[in-house]
Amino acid sequence: MNYLYFLYIEFLAKHNIPQLFGDITFYVIPITIIFIALLVVVLGLVLFERKLLGWFTQRKGPNRVGLWGLFQTIADAFKLLCKENITPNGVDKFLFNMAPLLMFTPALVVLCLIPFSAEFTFANFGTNSLIYVILAGLPVLSILIGGWASNNKYSLMGAMRNISQILAYELPIAFSLLGIVVLSSSMNLKEITLAQSSQYGIFGWYWLPCFIGFIIMFVSILAELNRCPFDLPEAESELICGYNTEYSGMRFALFYFGEYTLLFANALFLSVLFFGGYLSPFGKYLSPILFNGTLGNVLIYFEQAFWLVLKSFFVIFVIIWIRAVFPRMAAFDLLKFSWSILLPLSIFNLFLMVIIKFLTGGAYA
């Protein structure tokens, strides 16, 4: 943050504004930018998914609201805002209102941990990635609370099944992460990104040596997000309606958009770990070449964020593609798959990473 901080202080000093003002307000601007960008991205994601699903099935997606359907999600959010907030009889009011917040807030908080560019990380401490995994597991709590507080036996059963699914898929994520940590000798997400820059370019990123870990983490993230083919809790709507039956209006909107924010956050995480984070696939950054002087040096940071978001959108595209094609897995097969196949495979992957690190003598460091 140092370079930009000094630029900002210089700029303020030119206009005779005290440095204290700059100290306090320095963090407000990036936070606002990220918050607005996040909202735009999430709104765009919902539309992106609907359009893509339409194209996979030979239809156009939503294309009436606004040019090319761009305002569809805003219209949806507006509609949900105007709906009546029904609270059923006999629910625990505090918990009932708390559950959607617990879904949406961790997703926003977790974005602070991801390095968008070399200078734009808010929380840059040593065990970044571990804290990410912990915080991204908080929505489990919201599912449990939502299911319990709804005073509906079907919601409770659906919530419990959902929780057993999510818990089963947390461990493979942690073990795959450990594999990456072994390769890069650090748990800090920024250092993992930097460790992936080598003379091999794209093939120096971690998706190549850690391919098994990549597949395991990809599948586990699908299960964590309740996406197809693991979307049993959402889609068993004929039998058990899931944890968000009793929610309507803005609370449902928070659940819905919280899911998409989590999707975005997890895709960013995956890109950071396996696809080189904010590194450019060409090896060198394009902004200093295109623009000269200070503008070029400042735009590097935005370009890094752009590369990261681009990679995460590629991951999201594959996730939506999988949704369009696969049927749903049955509940017991889900759990069997995780405990008896994914977990041993991820432990094997860990050993493999240790061996690779030993053999290459730290060439991937």
Place this chain on the structure above:
Amino acid sequence: MNINEFKNIFKDCEIEGEKIVVKYDLVKVVEFIKYNYNFDILKDITAVDNQTPGTELIYRLYSTENEENVLISITVGNEAESVSKIFDSAVADEKEIYDLFGVNFIGNDELERLYMPESWHGHPLRKNYKDDDERLRWNE
């Protein structure tokens, strides 16, 4: 299936056209036909309300081996014997006939109304069913 051999065993049945008309012992006849001549599908049970003699039940059996059909007909009043222990498809057929014609099948454990709601009075497909009866309204 040998009709003459059948007539020798069950003496009080008559042959009318294609149908074998039976007066009593329907269950024994059906069981005999199923196990001795291998008629394994009961295609359906048709009920016709001929008013004065009663309701006529026509059982249509088919054999997949010999590829032939046989029809058994019996005229009943308000009660009949159930063949649901011999053929499982008769459970549904008899439910429908009870609902629409009012024939009570003895021996069928799951006898209840199928199409009409439970609280309906009357049996719709009978010839003496009054459509415009005041009692038979939905909002009763």
Place this chain on the structure above:
Amino acid sequence: MNETNLLKLNLGPQHPSTHGVLRLILELDGEKIVSCKPDVGYLHRGMEKMAEKLRYVQYLPLVDRIDYLAGFFYSELLCRNIEKALEVELSERVKAIRIIMLELNRIASHLLWIGAFLMDLGAVSPFFYAFREREMILKYFEKVTGQRMMNNYFVFGGVRRDIFDTSDIEEFLNILPSKIKDYERIIDRNPIFVQRTSEKGVLEPETALNGAITGVNLRASGINYDLRTKDSLYKGYEFKPVVMNEKDAYARYRARVLELTESAEIIKQALEQLKKYSDLNQTLIKPIGLILPEGEYYSEIEAPRGLASCYIKSKGENKPYRLKWRTGSYYSVNLLRKLLKGAYLNDAIAIAGSLDIILPEVDK
């Protein structure tokens, strides 16, 4: 097992799949289904009672609606009964046209079933791909008969209009094999699909025969009973009934996909018949003042969902004394009582979907 620990669960009558308004009252012990009771009657329209008050020609348009996906078959049953009673012979061209319409209807029904079955299981794309092919068939129906479904095309003694242009059907038959191969490629060996349908809902031949199951469900359990081989309308056509030996839901899926190819073969042969006999010369039975001679008449046909049959008892009037329909899905719903016992709740939808149940057939 403690009786008070059973959970009573309602499956339907509204649900996001296309079975119709079927309500299954399940009793669960944990995750296993202990007992299942189907509750039908939400769609009862009184078809049989209505027939006793309408003349035959007034009843004919209603008959398409007994099963909206296979309307031609029930029209054919009624026409066949009346032609049998009045001893009217159909000309060769009329027979060929009827077979083309019937088999196209069978293909359309099976295509919709593939889409709906996979949508029950969670895959959303094959539904749209199947509808893309079905759209071609429905457009052709609209061209010939004026309506996409519920066509009201067969009349007593023949058909309403002649077919002049068969290029659409030939194009459709040319594309169909590659589309079926597409479906096989994305669905057949998909491990999730195989896991959800293999060895689930195993239907033993004895249970099927006892429960009066006919059609594809019976043939997928190993018994070769296809009415088309004995039907007088299909005399002279060569085709092979599709019989599979594994008795599970996957076998029923495979059997229906293979039946698509068989139906396409029959249509090709019928198209050649059309070219041979170019003169329609149908002897239409005059519908006004139609009086059926006294007696009982019965005819049956192989509909997509099983054996369908029509029984008419006439007392020499212009209205039937009793008219009864026998449909295939009626007995499939009855079979669910036994088939879902002991199955897990997750598999219940896959099993119920694989039997191809359509509610209007059940609740005539």
